[in-house]
Amino acid sequence: MKSVPVKVEHEGRWVPTTMGIAEDRFRIDLPLKQEVPYKSVVDLEEKKNQVIITAGADGETVYRIASVEKVLAVLKKFIITQASAYRLNAFFMSPAIRGGVLVQNAQWEKGAIAVMKTGIWFVSQEKQVCIPLDEVTGIELTSREIQEKNLDVVKIDHLIENELVTSFVLCPLTTLQVLYNFLKEATHDTEIREEIDPLTGQVAMLVYSGMDSSAIENMLKLSHKELEAVYEKLLGSGLAEVLYVRKEVQLTPKGVRYISESVKSPID
Numbered sequence: 001m002k003s004v005p006v007k008v009e010h011e012g013r014w015v016p017t018t019m020g021i022a023e024d025r026f027r028i029d030l031p032l033k034q035e036v037p038y039k040s041v042v043d044l045e046e047k048k049n050q051v052i053i054t055a056g057a058d059g060e061t062v063y064r065i066a067s068v069e070k071v072l073a074v075l076k077k078f079i080i081t082q083a084s085a086y087r088l089n090a091f092f093m094s095p096a097i098r099g100g101v102l103v104q105n106a107q108w109e110k111g112a113i114a115v116m117k118t119g120i121w122f123v124s125q126e127k128q129v130c131i132p133l134d135e136v137t138g139i140e141l142t143s144r145e146i147q148e149k150n151l152d153v154v155k156i157d158h159l160i161e162n163e164l165v166t167s168f169v170l171c172p173l174t175t176l177q178v179l180y181n182f183l184k185e186a187t188h189d190t191e192i193r194e195e196i197d198p199l200t201g202q203v204a205m206l207v208y209s210g211m212d213s214s215a216i217e218n219m220l221k222l223s224h225k226e227l228e229a230v231y232e233k234l235l236g237s238g239l240a241e242v243l244y245v246r247k248e249v250q251l252t253p254k255g256v257r258y259i260s261e262s263v264k265s266p267i268d
Contacts, residue, residue, distance in 0.1 A: 001027065004071045008032060009064035019065065021075055024082070028063065036063070038082035043117040046130055051076060054117070073128060080114045080123045086182050087114040088175055092122045094129045094167035095160065103165075108146070113169055113179070115186050120156070122167075131167065135159045136187045141180050144168060154180050196237065203230045204239060213246060224248070 001020035008017055010031050020027035027035045036055050043054035050066040065075070081087070091108045111124030120136070122129040138157035143150045154169040154176065171179060196204070199220075206216050217227050234240035251259065 006067040041083040044079050080121045085114045085116045090171035092169050095165040096168050097166035131158045139183045200233045
């Protein structure tokens with residue numbers, strides 16, 4: 001078991017320690033002094049230079065570990081290939097399309113796909129990709145031309161930094177439908193279960209196109225209060241989130257006096 005320096009979150013603060021990485025488990029030394037088999041891991045998340053590992057049948061134990069990219073890459077690969085998750089060998093291309101345009105130099109990677117509680121993980125010899133489940137916008141069975149043949153693939157539409165991208169998964173036809181069904185079930189909470197009225201749908205489309213609130217009000221001839229009411233519908237249905245709060249102000253008497261004085265012509 002190779003030991004490497006890391007930091008772990010313990011009692012609300014980050015503590016320097018060492019971690020041992022073996023082929024079937026990892027060990028965190030003092031102050032935690034615990035060994036965790038990869039097979040007990042039920043979820044894995046990544047945030048910049050740290051990973052969040054959830055272990056135990058009921059996900060009762062959470063480890064937050066920070067280290068250099070090389071160390072975390074080794075740890076993630078062991079976890080993805082051995083954790084308690086739906087997993088199969090497959091080819092993947094992620095991302096394949098960004099903003100409707102083919103990604104330059106995108107290629108098929110041979111590796112594995114693992115579906116965990118919060119994310120879809122792809123891992124190959126050279127690459128590790130995570131698609132958070134709450135960033136998935138669509139799962140579809142479709143076909144794609146590969147080496148001059150139309151082959152069935154699973155298409156995953158998702159967001160990266162609020163930009164729509166597409167990834168593809170290719171595996172034997174016998175398991176492709178199973179994978180599709182499993183992904184649909186895993187992303188069930190992101191599906192829309194209720195209809196929205198035409199105006200709310202139109203506002204959502206304009207927001208998606210990049211329009212700000214002022215432009216939407218002008219185009220649809222809505223008052224500020226009317227647009228706020230539509231935004232509340234989008235927020236309540238989980239179709240939108242607050243980006244920032246726009247302030248509306250009016251001048252005080254002091255402000256009016258300042259403006260009045262500033263626009264007066266100087267008298268010689």
